[in-house]
Amino acid sequence: MSKFRVVHYINQYFGQIGGEEKAHVPPSCKEGPVGPGMAFKAVLGEEAEIVATVICGDSWFAENMEEAKATVVKMIAQHKPDLVITGPAFNAGRYGTACGAVAEAVYKELNVPVISGMYPENPGVDMYRRYALIVETGDNAAAMRKAVPAMGKLALKVLRGESLGTPQEEGYISRGIRKNYFAEERGSKRAVDMLVAKLKGEEFHTEYPMPQFDRVEPNPAVADITKARIALVTSGGIVPKGNPDHIESSSASKYGKYDIEGIDDLTAETHQTAHGGYDPVYANQDADRVLPVDVLREMEKEGKIGSLHRYYYATVGNGTAVASAKRYAEEIAAELKQDGVDAVILTST
C-alpha cells in the first residue's frame, strides 16, 4: 500500500529561514519534511509521509492574507495531499492566525482534512477552529515534544478513516460540531447525575457548554475632540531607552508608565522597543512608528486635540497571557479615568 501524502505548513522560524528579521519572506515550498516535520516523520512512520513543506514568513502572511492564502493553497494542492498539518503554533499570534487561515482555505478549497496545534488562547483558535482539528498544546515551543506525537496520532487516525471520539477524548479543541448519538441514559437522568456530582464536588462534564460571548458595547463618541485629553497605550513594547522596568520581550509580567512631558519626538536616543515578537529595527530607529507622540504633540499645539496625556503606558503583547493583559488594562484604565483622560489610542504591532 502506498503511503498517505501529507503536506506541512510552517513559518520562517521553524522553516529554518530565520527569526523576526526574516518574517517578511513570501511563501516557498520544499520537498520533504523540514524542522518539526522531521519529528512528525518519526510519528507518522510507515503509514504516511510528509511529501512537501510550505514555509511563509509570519508578517508576510498577516500583511497579505488573501494573497498568502491563495499562494499557499496552490503550493499545497500541487502535492496532492491526503491531509495537511499546520504548525504547531503554540501561543504565537501571527503564526496561529496563518496556520488557521491555511486550514480554512485547504478545508474549503481542497476538501482535505487539516490537523493543527495551538495553545487555547492563540487568536487563531477562535478564528479558525471550525476548519481544523486543533490539538491543544502548551504556550511555547518547549511543548513541541508533546504536541508532535499528539498531532501525529490524530493525523493517522483521520487518514485511516477511523471515527473520532469527542474533542476531550482525542485532545483537540472543539470545532463546534454536534453529532447525534444514542445515550444509554435518558436526558433527565444524566442531568440529575450531573447535578448530584456537582453537589458532591465531583468532576462532571456538561454536554452543552455555554458559549462565551465577551463583548463590550462601544462607548459614546468623544463630543469635542479639540477639547479632549487623549492618552496613548501600546502593546508594542515602546519603552525609554534601556528598558528601565525590564519589561520582558515575551510573556510580559508587567507594564510601564512613562512620562512624556516636554517630549516632542521619540528618537533612537530616547526610546526603543522591548518587544521580542517583531523585527525591532524600525521601532528602534524611530519609536513614533509605533507610538505616535510626534504627530499628537503637533496636533496638541495646533488645537486639533485638547491635550496629550502626560503619561503613556506600554507592555509587550507577545505570548502574553490574556489574564495578564486584562489586569494591566484594568489598572491602566482606572488611572486614566482618575487623571481625567477622555479617550485612548491603543497601538499594536
Add this chain to the structure above:
Amino acid sequence: MVKEIERAGLPVVHMCTIVPISLTVGANRIVPTVAIPHPLGNPELSPEDEKALRRRLVSKALHALSTEVDGQTVFED
C-alpha cells in the same frame, strides 16, 4: 487590553495591522495600520512623507473616536 479599557468607560480606538485579530479580541473602533513592525510609519518613505502618513492615520483614529458606532467598526479610507 482594548476591551478592558472600553469596559472601564473610556472610548478607545485600536490602531493595528492584523484587523482580524482585533475583531476577534473585541475592539469596537479599529483603524488598520501599515505593517506589523512599523504600524504608524514606513521606513521606505522620506521622513517628511512618513510623518505625513502617520498624521493621516492618527487623524483617522481621532475621527473614529469622534464617531458614534453601533458595534465593531473598521475605519477604512
